[in-house]
Amino acid sequence: MGGFAAIGECMIELSGANGDQWRMGFAGDTLNTTWYVRALTKTEYPVDYVTAFGDDPFSMKQRAFLNENGIQTANSPIIAGARPGLYAISLTGAERSFTYWRNDAAARQLADDTEALAQSLAGREIVYFSGITMGILSPKNRENVLNAVKNAREQGSLIVFDANYRPRLWENADTAQQVLSDAFRVTDIALPTFPDENALFGDATPDHTADRIAGFGVGEIVVKDGTEPALVVADGRRTNVPATIAKAVDTTGAGDSFNGGYIASRLAGFDPVKAAASAHRVAARVVEFHGALAPMSEARAAFG
Numbered sequence: 347m348g349g350f351a352a353i354g355e356c357m358i359e360l361s362g363a364n365g366d367q368w369r370m371g372f373a374g375d376t377l378n379t380t381w382y383v384r385a386l387t388k389t390e391y392p393v394d395y396v397t398a399f400g401d402d403p404f405s406m407k408q409r410a411f412l413n414e415n416g417i418q419t420a421n422s423p424i425i426a427g428a429r430p431g432l433y434a435i436s437l438t439g440a441e442r443s444f445t446y447w448r449n450d451a452a453a454r455q456l457a458d459d460t461e462a463l464a465q466s467l468a469g470r471e472i473v474y475f476s477g478i479t480m481g482i483l484s485p486k487n488r489e490n491v492l493n494a495v496k497n498a499r500e501q502g503s504l505i506v507f508d509a510n511y512r513p514r515l516w517e518n519a520d521t522a523q524q525v526l527s528d529a530f531r532v533t534d535i536a537l538p539t540f541p542d543e544n545a546l547f548g549d550a551t552p553d554h555t556a557d558r559i560a561g562f563g564v565g566e567i568v569v570k571d572g573t574e575p576a577l578v579v580a581d582g583r584r585t586n587v588p589a590t591i592a593k594a595v596d597t598t599g600a601g602d603s604f605n606g607g608y609i610a611s612r613l614a615g616f617d618p619v620k621a622a623a624s625a626h627r628v629a630a631r632v633v634e635f636h637g638a639l640a641p642m643s644e645a646r647a648a649f650g
């Protein structure tokens with residue numbers, strides 16, 4: 347099968363509020379990264395989003411949207427009577443905050459069927475997941491995802507992980523620390539964001555974040571930090587790669603699009619430092635649009 351597969355939750359997104367008028371789209375951190383990997387790789391490269399769908403009209407629209415945009419859904423189950431979660435973006439300047447309605451979302455059942463999950467990941471070049479993927483699941487399903495990822499890794503997949511800490515998804519900080527640390531232990535490329543790691547683990551600097559994650563045996567780490575440089579730790583070197591200047595209107599999906607750009611650049615054969623520079627260019631363009639998903643053509647133009 348080959349290609350890229352991401353595991354997670356695609357929600358309905360409300361963005362770009364103009365008074366009480368909102369724009370409806372689809373988004374969710376791992377989907378956002380998938381979107382940019384799709385935009386920045388050749389059409390024939392398989393790109394799949396692995397989740398669980400409902401069967402209501404919004405779920406059907408969601409599946410059609412992915413399909414129309416060249417994103418397949420592998421063996422993702424369709425669950426009778428279930429529906430997608432929803433979130434809305436509030437802005438203070440370009441800085442985003444989210445309100446969620448997602449507790450009964452279909453995606454929470456994405457790891458009920460371990461056989462389907464294993465098949466969705468079989469033979470992939472890259473498997474991508476995040477702390478949000480883990481946060482939405484029951485303890486049993488967190489274990490199922492971790493086992494599926496571990497098995498994929500043993501069969502040769504490269505595992506890419508962004509901890510994307512969202513406190514509201516977790517029963518408590520201790521559990522989040524444990525689960526996210528376990529995820530780092532099965533990761534080849536870690537793409538964390540410094541403020542998230544600082545909030546959960548108390549890291550004082552991006553270097554501390556990199557040290558902690560390297561301690562789990564991760565060989566390639568990029569610590570993002572908004573408009574500050576990204577710290578790239580790879581090939582025995584540490585390099586600060588400056589961000590690209592942007593006229594930001596909405597930073598939703600900045601980190602996810604960075605990850606998509608980084609993965610696509612690494613797949614194209616560029617080294618981690620060059621990949622981080624391309625990733626910054628993509629993310630700087632994405633923050634100039636409302637919502638998590640900027641047009642694929644814009645991401646391509648920025649990627650170069």
Ligand SMILES: Nc1ncnc2c1ncn2[C@@H]1O[C@H](COP(=O)(O)OP(=O)(O)OP(=O)(O)O)[C@@H](O)[C@H]1O
Nearest residue numbers: 539570571572592594598599600601602626629630
């Ligand atoms: N205001 C900005 N101007 C230019 N680039 C930005 C800006 N904010 C973010 N970026 C780009 O996005 C990358 C990730 O930013 P940040 O660390 O804020 O992500 P994040 O909080 O993980 O985002 P999200 O979780 O919403 O995807 C940065 O490394 C940078 O390339």
Ligand SMILES: O=C(O)C(=O)C[C@H](O)[C@H](O)CO
Nearest residue numbers: 373374375478598599602638
């Ligand atoms: O916060 C979440 O759970 C989301 O997936 C919504 C946003 O698209 C995501 O946080 C942006 O990184």
